[in-house]
Amino acid sequence: MIEIPPIMAIILPLFGAFLTPIIATVSRRFDAERKVCGWFTVAITIAMLLTVASMGVKIWGGEVIVYKLGGWAPPWGIVLAVDGLNLLIALIVAGVSSLVAIYSLVYMRRDTRIDLYCVLLLLVTAGAMGITLTGDLFNLYVFFEIMSIASYALVSFRRKWDSIEAGIKYLIIGSLGTSLILLGIALLYGMVGSLTIADLAQKLGQIAPSDVVVPLALLVTGFGIKIAMIPLHAWAPDAYQAAPSSISALLAGATTTAGLYAMIRVVYMMFGAFGVGTIFAIFGLITMVLGALMALTQRDLKRLLAYSGISQMGYILLGVGLGTALGIQGGLFHLLNNAIFKVLLFMCAGAILYRVGTTNLDELGGLGKNMPITAGLFAIGALAISGVPPLNGFASKWTIYIAGIEAGKAVFSLIAIIMSVLTLAYFLKAINSIFLGQRPKRLQNVEEAPLTMLFPMMLLAVLCIVLGVLPSLGIDLVAPAQGAIMNQSGYIHAVLGGI
């Protein structure tokens, strides 16, 4: 039986993106372009989420779903292969995209060319989904480019000076990253003559590790740029600050997750290089510490969130880099949690920007009286990201701390704990600057964010609490992904079918 959900999950947003301009042209005649395009995007992303979720039963049952494009068997044809790791990332990408699409219905109300926004949003989603589900390395690069190019355009969407500047910087740094990835892929193809990830993993096992140093370094740097790993992070604060907040949420929750997936898949499954995990752990620590220190000095909320996101990426790298089952589980759990609270916090920043017009901490204050729901949701997100119990960030960070101690790297755990305290410090500063203290006169009449914007934020806040109170639920969600990372031979066998 042919499994169509993997290809459908990519086709839906991709064709949706191409259909949007036609739908916009028709609906413009009835003066309903904004509503129709917005709801069409929501429908597409929810359909994609349901399609991805439909694969859950089989994959959590231990199967790997393989879809051969055009019926061509690998390694000659392109395959889509979905195991536990793919499914977890696909669920995050589809979930975040759906919530961002709902949030954008109101958030983008004051912007023009909403049809272009929807096209680009769907293209980013299609690219991220493609990266997540493909079993072919060159295909992964193509989807990476689709996602990246649409992201550059979205960062510059509002066509202000700072957004154009940030967009161009992101374009140049991002292009450097994708060029490095392409170069790495070319070198690997030259070595083994294959582009199927499973086939590459099999054949690379027969090559001396010293021969793969250059392609591995090229690929890790390329993906490192996408996930904003320090010192490859420079583009991120500018882009996150200048982009519309819905897009900052999408970049933080979906594209970064897809980039990290590519890194894990390439390093752990293709190179089978658990030794390289130490590099991840060390770069993770550097990213965690410097990200937190830089966040501490920020005066703009979105910039603060960007550096905080970089710091959280450090936790994930540390967990995954430890290389133990518990470490990988903790890293993946934090990846899931990071997508939840980071998107929530960017949406809160968007709500403030939407009502007040600025995210400069020096110009805000006392908004807790005007925007009590947003204040509550922001507090939940801030406490969750700081690892305060009983929220989800505590559960995943705790798993990483324990994994560090068990792996004999207690110093790493200690540094991670100190950075959590620092995270709490800069988020308390943000809460105090925005929602507490003296309210400036010009903010007296600020209203609460619209319900359509609050709905996805509430959903994410509930997830923060549920996954914190019931951490076993989160662990159950990421356990198949951790199993997939550690079961390289199972993936190869399922894709190549004993070739």
Place this chain on the structure above:
Amino acid sequence: MELLHVIATILLDTIVVYFSLVVKRQTSERFWSLIRKTFWPFYHYVKPGHSGILSTYLLWAVVGFVAIFLATMVVLG
């Protein structure tokens, strides 16, 4: 003769890069003049408006690659 020319060019370039990046920081844009030429219609937007200059960002990316390469070499090599 050709080899001498190549060596002289590399030496000269190294000196220019050193001067532009280390000695005279204000002229560091010259190092990335190729990028400026490629993106000239937009380049006036790429200024240290609210954060840092593009040259520094690219330099960090190169530093990152070298660090990752060396670390990978130590682990796998």
